[in-house]
Amino acid sequence: MLEVGNLACSRGDHRLFSGLCFTLQPGQIMQVQGANGSGKTSLLRTLCGFLQPDEGEILWRGKLVGDLGEDYYAELLYLGHLNAIKDELNALENLQMSAGLAGYTVTEKQAVAALRRMGLQRREHLPVKVLSQGQRRRVALARLLTSDAHLWILDEPLTALDVGAVGLMQELIGEHLSKGGMAIFTTHQPLQVAGVETRQLSLS
Amino acid sequence: MKKLSLLGLLGLVLRRDLLLAMRRRADVLTTLIFFVMVVSLFPLGVGPEIDMLRKMASGVVWVAALLASMLSLPRMFSADYADGTLEQMMLAPQSLSVLVLGKIAAHWMLSGLPLALIAPVLGLQFDMSVPALWILVIALLLGTPVLSMIGAVGAALTLGLRGGGVLVSLLVLPLCIPVLIFGAGAVEAVNSGMSVVSNLSFLGAFMLFALVFTPFVAAQALRISME
Numbered sequence: 001m002l003e004v005g006n007l008a009c010s011r012g013d014h015r016l017f018s019g020l021c022f023t024l025q026p027g028q029i030m031q032v033q034g035a036n037g038s039g040k041t042s043l044l045r046t047l048c049g050f051l052q053p054d055e056g057e058i059l060w061r062g063k064l065v066g067d068l069g070e071d072y073y074a075e076l077l078y079l080g081h082l083n084a085i086k087d088e089l090n091a092l093e094n095l096q097m098s099a100g101l102a103g104y105t106v107t108e109k110q111a112v113a114a115l116r117r118m119g120l121q122r123r124e125h126l127p128v129k130v131l132s133q134g135q136r137r138r139v140a141l142a143r144l145l146t147s148d149a150h151l152w153i154l155d156e157p158l159t160a161l162d163v164g165a166v167g168l169m170q171e172l173i174g175e176h177l178s179k180g181g182m183a184i185f186t187t188h189q190p191l192q193v194a195g196v197e198t199r200q201l202s203l204s
Numbered sequence: 205m206k207k208l209s210l211l212g213l214l215g216l217v218l219r220r221d222l223l224l225a226m227r228r229r230a231d232v233l234t235t236l237i238f239f240v241m242v243v244s245l246f247p248l249g250v251g252p253e254i255d256m257l258r259k260m261a262s263g264v265v266w267v268a269a270l271l272a273s274m275l276s277l278p279r280m281f282s283a284d285y286a287d288g289t290l291e292q293m294m295l296a297p298q299s300l301s302v303l304v305l306g307k308i309a310a311h312w313m314l315s316g317l318p319l320a321l322i323a324p325v326l327g328l329q330f331d332m333s334v335p336a337l338w339i340l341v342i343a344l345l346l347g348t349p350v351l352s353m354i355g356a357v358g359a360a361l362t363l364g365l366r367g368g369g370v371l372v373s374l375l376v377l378p379l380c381i382p383v384l385i386f387g388a389g390a391v392e393a394v395n396s397g398m399s400v401v402s403n404l405s406f407l408g409a410f411m412l413f414a415l416v417f418t419p420f421v422a423a424q425a426l427r428i429s430m431e
Contacts, residue, residue, distance in 0.1 A: 048291075048294075048295060049294075049295075050291065050294065050430050050431065051431055052431070070297045070298060070299070071297070073295045073296065073297045074297035076295060078291065078292070078295055080288055080291055081288070082287055082288025082291070083287065083288060084287060084288035084289045084291065084292045085287065085289075086224060086287065086289070087287075088224055088227035088228055089223070089227070093223070097216070098292060100208060100212075100213065100216040100220075101216070101217075101289070101292050101293055101296050101303075102292065102295070102296060102297070103207060103208050103296055103297040103298060104206060104207055104208055105206045105207075105208055105212075
C-alpha cells in the first residue's frame with residue numbers, strides 16, 4: 001500500500017503542488033492528470049525518490065520510503081520518458097541488462113517470450129538503433145513482463161505506441177492489477193483497464 | 205526469477221560497459237592513440253639527446269597518461285544519463301556505490317589498463333632501462349585506477365552541465381597531482397638506484413583510500429545531479 005500525505009513539491013521558486021494526499025491499495029490504478037508543466041512528472045519522480053519533496057511524506061507498507069531505501073526499490077518499477085535502452089545492444093540484451101539492473105536475472109527464453117508478446121518477433125537480435133520509436137518503446141515496456149515489482153510508476157507509457165500496443169498495455173496493466181499490483185501513470189491518451197475503475201488525481 | 209547478488213550486479217555493470225565499449229571501439233582507441241601520440245612527440249621534439257630523454261621519460265609518460273585518462277571522463281556517465289539508464293541504476297535494489305564501482309572498473313579497463321600495457325613500448329623511445337620499464341608499468345597499474353576513481357567523482361559532479369568536459373579536468377587534475385608525483389618518483393628512484401618501495405606504497409595507499417571513499421562520493425554526486 002502506498003500512502004502519500006500532505007506532499008508539496010517545487011522546482012526552483014515555483015510551487016508545483018502542495019497538500020497532496022492519496023492512498024493506493026493493491027489492485028488499484030491511478031491516473032495523474034494535469035496540464036503541461038503542472039508537475040505530473042515531478043510527482044512521479046518524487047515517488048521514485050529522485051526528487052526530495054518540500055513537505056509531506058511517502059509511506060510504502062506503512063514505512064517511510066526514505067528509510068526503506070533499497071527494499072522499496074525492489075518493489076518498484078519506473079518507466080520514464082526516456083526508454084533506458086542502449087542503441088548498440090539488441091532488444092534481447094537490453095531486456096536482460098535492464099532486468100539485471102533491477103536486481104534479478106531473466107533467462108533468454110523468458111526474455112524472448114516477453115519480447116514476442118510485445119510484438120517484436122524476429123526483432124530480438126537487431127540492434128535497437130535500427131528499430132522505430134514505437135518498437136523501442138515496446139522494448140522498454142517488455143520490462144513490465146519480466147518484473148515482479150508491485151508498484152508500477154509509468155510516465156507517459158503510451159507515447160509512440162500504435163493502437164494495438166495501447167490495447168496490449170491495457171491488458172498488461174489489467175493482469176498486473178489482478179495479481180494485487182498497483183499502478184500510477186500519466187497519459188494524455190485514454191487508457192481504460194477492463195473491470196477496474198481508474199482513479200483520477202488532478203494537479204492544477 | 206533469480207535475484208542478483210551484490211557481486212552479480214557488479215559483474216553485470218562491468219560486462220555491460222565492456223560490451224558497449226566493444227560495440228563502440230572508436231572511443232577506446234581515441235584515448236590510447238592520444239597517449240601514444242603525445243608520448244611519441246616528445247623524443248621527436250626534444251631531439252636525440254639520450255641523457256635528457258632518459259631523465260624526462262617517466263614524467264612525460266605520466267603526464268600523458270593523466271591527460272589521456274581525462275579525455276574519456278566526461279563520457280563515463282553521460283550516455284547513461286542521456287538515455288535514462290542512470291535513473292534505472294538509482295532504482296536498483298542494491299547500493300548505487302556498487303554500480304558506480306562497476307562503472308569505474310570498466311572505465312579503468314578501457315582507459316588505464318591499455319595505457320599501462322603499452323607504456324613499456326613507448327618507454328623504449330626514451331631509452332629507459334628494463335628495471336625502470338617494469339617499475340613504470342607497476343606504478344601505472346597502481347596509479348591509473350586512482351585516476352579513474354577520482355575522475356568518477358568529477359564526472360558525476362559535472363553531469364548534465366554545459367561545458368562539463370572542461371570543468372571535470374579543472375576539478376580532477378589538481379587532485380591527481382599526488383599520483384603523478386609518486387608515480388613519476390618511483391621510476392626516478394630506480395634510475396638513481398634508490399628503493400622504490402616507498403613510492404609504490406604511497407600509490408597503493410592512494411588506491412585503497414580512493415577505493416573506499418570515491419564510489420560512495422560519486423554515488424552521492426550522481427543523486428544530486430539527477431535532481
